[in-house]
Amino acid sequence: MPVVVQNIARADPAVIEGLAAAGVATVHEAQGRKGCMASHMRPIWAGAQVAGSAITISAPPGDNWMLHVAIEQLRAGDILVLAPTSPCNNGYFGDLLATSAMARGCRGLVIEAGVRDIRDLTKMGFPVWSKAVSAQGTVKETLGDVNLPIVCAGQVVNPGDIIVADDDGVCVVARDEAATVLAAANKRLAAEEAKRARLAAGELGLDIYGMRGRLAEKGLKYV
Amino acid sequence: MPVVVQNIARADPAVIEGLAAAGVATVHEAQGRKGCMASHMRPIWAGAQVAGSAITISAPPGDNWMLHVAIEQLRAGDILVLAPTSPCNNGYFGDLLATSAMARGCRGLVIEAGVRDIRDLTKMGFPVWSKAVSAQGTVKETLGDVNLPIVCAGQVVNPGDIIVADDDGVCVVARDEAATVLAAANKRLAAEEAKRARLAAGELGLDIYGMRGRLAEKGLKYV
Amino acid sequence: MPVVVQNIARADPAVIEGLAAAGVATVHEAQGRKGCMASHMRPIWAGAQVAGSAITISAPPGDNWMLHVAIEQLRAGDILVLAPTSPCNNGYFGDLLATSAMARGCRGLVIEAGVRDIRDLTKMGFPVWSKAVSAQGTVKETLGDVNLPIVCAGQVVNPGDIIVADDDGVCVVARDEAATVLAAANKRLAAEEAKRARLAAGELGLDIYGMRGRLAEKGLKYV
Amino acid sequence: MPVVVQNIARADPAVIEGLAAAGVATVHEAQGRKGCMASHMRPIWAGAQVAGSAITISAPPGDNWMLHVAIEQLRAGDILVLAPTSPCNNGYFGDLLATSAMARGCRGLVIEAGVRDIRDLTKMGFPVWSKAVSAQGTVKETLGDVNLPIVCAGQVVNPGDIIVADDDGVCVVARDEAATVLAAANKRLAAEEAKRARLAAGELGLDIYGMRGRLAEKGLKYV
């Protein structure tokens, strides 16, 4: 029953690049406020902002065997996404796996479990978003799946979906919605630019967004 | 019933500045070991040390409308303090709201919920202490209150109370106790200076504080 | 009943230095995947990598008296390890205690509770691994024990055991196993070096470790 | 500085009885959706539904001395409410203290910490709402306060406020709002009775509350 799906569809690299530039918060809003993984998914170092195609991994607790299998499926621009089949903090991934993944063009790892060799990964510039940092080791005894749909930190991830990740966390964009979402994100960014200038000049959001009438209607009292 | 209190009393700016310089741990001790918010309130970037007058916000889960309302109430030197009416991690606040708040002289945000646009806020030097980092968006549908007393991370905050915040977390000082607390804090800092020199020279706290007698009395055995 | 054990055995300083250089993940694997403290033990600043002999402290919740007692027992190269007798986040330790500990050659603190004065400790270069950052103060009313065996963050720590700590967390090595563990760690590091080069060159772990046969045997299907 | 306030005002016993009968959810709604303690406050046995005047206790972590002090302040119909000064799970209260409290007419205990002797308390019919069950013992070394305002599980409790507690948790009603809240609660109960009959007969809330128009206006699509 355990399966590795080898040839998955990926989104247009230019779209992926655009989503990376827009960042998590903008992309999340642009696609109708969906796709954010749970807030316990934190970067191991600050400042990374990436997007890539998801190679999905379902792995048993405390067993990192399928990471080795998944790395063979990586193409340049991909991001590994691992969800354990039950909650687990073990350190599934460290500097050797990162070396291997980087050699194949991998842009990062999203893992709802633990990661280790933090100092090395930071030096290598390999970004990871994880639920925990832990040196606790794993075994290689039980199979899982590569490139089947998974649920990671509360979000469905299909293989080939676009993962956008930065200091705000991780957001998933469905592959077939990527271009539309990018367009909406760019529109949003442009609109924000104008607003930012007005806000910086001291104008109030209450006025820019015309909120005063509706606040009064709802019954807000100033005393 | 939702209310915005417009003119709140604030403490003497010189006192507020003094409390900022003393920092959270010293202020907390100086006022009799009270006022510390829960330890899940963490800074989004390291190194900020501020104090300011609290503009308090009570907001529904997942609704950041009242932040827009509160920003109008800001005066230079204020700090926004938001408590949701039930536990929530959503990202209520990002770079646009920060731009607006900074334009009005706001010194920071304390929020028992989520915040986003971490990278921008860090670049802008706008400090935030929050329970979570999350890009999950909010709506603007339900009213709350501005400048009523709230409970934030286990502490009562009255509008105009002094918020002291640094890498150790957040401490609240009642407005009418601020001057007394500052005096006690400064006394404490002076006393610590002398002790620090003796400790650095290798003298033991057991001797400096004269603890040996009481330890023996309580029954401590050396073997 | 409360006791301070004064003369504890320590491991060979050269072995301790070797373990520090190997780091937490390698040491943990080298001793058969044991000894890792729970992943909630996090460094207050990034980049420290130390090892030292454990001075163990059992302290009541909210009472840091025994830290003063323990500091007298420190010798150069030691690490303080404190476990509260019930879960507690209070800030047991700050810059004054750190000044005193450093004056006696202490290399760091491991505490399953809170710590404060983060900014000062960072400037001083004193490393701490803790469960929380909190300015909440403590009292000095109730005795505990120094240099009896404790359980800290899920691991037994005997006085004189070697504590290895870095950005991945904290690992405990039994004193009488230290030399053996170091030998195994060094062997492991050497082996990893060769593998790292091959992985960096694009070779797959599946091939280097000869995993393909066993994966097929277990029933992994490629589709 | 530690203080025991001896003579506190209490609400009208008939009002308190009415609030007990209304229960937590109704009272919470009737007072404008406020006053609910955090949902980690759970009853140790199911089925109790009580209301009483709060005797408030602020106690250090792991120290139950002030419970003995507070019991002297109890009058028939009171409820003990304890908040530790920092998070703590120790078992502050057991069957002996319950025996003493019951002898003085106490109706229950609300404690944001631990409780023990669960089986005995259940047999005695003494209700407790707590954050934890734990046999971990406490000391009697450090003072706290009785009958000063506290924050317990996210809510301000003033001495003499009315505590309403049942299987849904705990709600606080300000003493001077008690009569008004009771009136609103009773009105609400009456209104619910009529709705319950219509809903039981199969009528839809969508129709009873006239929601269809507003749902359509907001843009809800049926497909």
Add this chain to the structure above:
Amino acid sequence: MPVVVQNIARADPAVIEGLAAAGVATVHEAQGRKGCMASHMRPIWAGAQVAGSAITISAPPGDNWMLHVAIEQLRAGDILVLAPTSPCNNGYFGDLLATSAMARGCRGLVIEAGVRDIRDLTKMGFPVWSKAVSAQGTVKETLGDVNLPIVCAGQVVNPGDIIVADDDGVCVVARDEAATVLAAANKRLAAEEAKRARLAAGELGLDIYGMRGRLAEKGLKYV
């Protein structure tokens, strides 16, 4: 964009009944160890064992409007399944909604949020599996979706999937796998019956399952 899908496919009632009889643990194993919701989903009263077709609800934090909408979509034998769009403990559901749902043949509620009126729901025999018990009220301001796929407590739930729930928690069975899973579950139950008798007679699992050889091979030593 918010949508209500009105006519969803449901599984064969006889299959659903069979899955209810098999229970969560057996069904989970029978379908290849998948489908279990996170262990924080707990029943509000012990002893219920049900299965039904999922009516799925995606709702904003603190807003229960879509529950009213979903109830209209219920048919006899259905189970309501609600996931908030961000973590929330509010009490979305109480006795009035339960009255309405029961009037339409609803078999229970699965909600990764809070529920209230526990005592009434228990008396009514309406089973709920939830993340929290909380009286904290909700508003009716923001739309969500009914009968779109959701992620609830770590599992994807499609409308019409079969929800199996008992004291062990909640398991999801894909609608088109339901018959196959039931067959496997029944086979498993039959096999367990025989084993149970042998185990009760004192025979060891080591012998019944023939584990001794493989244990020795893996290197287990008896000393």
Add this chain to the structure above:
Amino acid sequence: MPVVVQNIARADPAVIEGLAAAGVATVHEAQGRKGCMASHMRPIWAGAQVAGSAITISAPPGDNWMLHVAIEQLRAGDILVLAPTSPCNNGYFGDLLATSAMARGCRGLVIEAGVRDIRDLTKMGFPVWSKAVSAQGTVKETLGDVNLPIVCAGQVVNPGDIIVADDDGVCVVARDEAATVLAAANKRLAAEEAKRARLAAGELGLDIYGMRGRLAEKGLKYV
């Protein structure tokens, strides 16, 4: 390296029986306030009160193989105690294993992980104290140890130590201290009996324990 220790020493059955009768809170106090497992260890059904000799199990996350091995080591009056090598909620144990364990005279299970088949275990009267209830299944691939010392829920458990468990949780008594602890527990129970009567008659703890002087000395003010 994985090991099963076959012949462990056990305490006197009469002493074990006495400790069961005394219960967790009394035993914990009688041995100097130590030995309590963390408060997340909860009984799956209320009312059990047992003591027995520990058969200890160290098992990998998500792998219950060693439970089968451990059951062979059980003698009448033993209690199984399992700690996973990293945090795990999987359901390691259910009704078949319970049937087998009961057939060998096992008195219960203490497991810092998950358990399933709650309803069956309750009917069988087999008591379990666990960290979670979960139907999530396990594999049988990786070895662990039986009857080596473990750390379970914060406490060291040596094989043959006495486990005392009731509705308050779980306490560990070292085998060679068992008789002394029982004597102290019985003395404590006798002393409590007298105090209970006085407290029930309305006498205050303040007077019975003579606390008034020390409270005044410490500075408690009555206002």
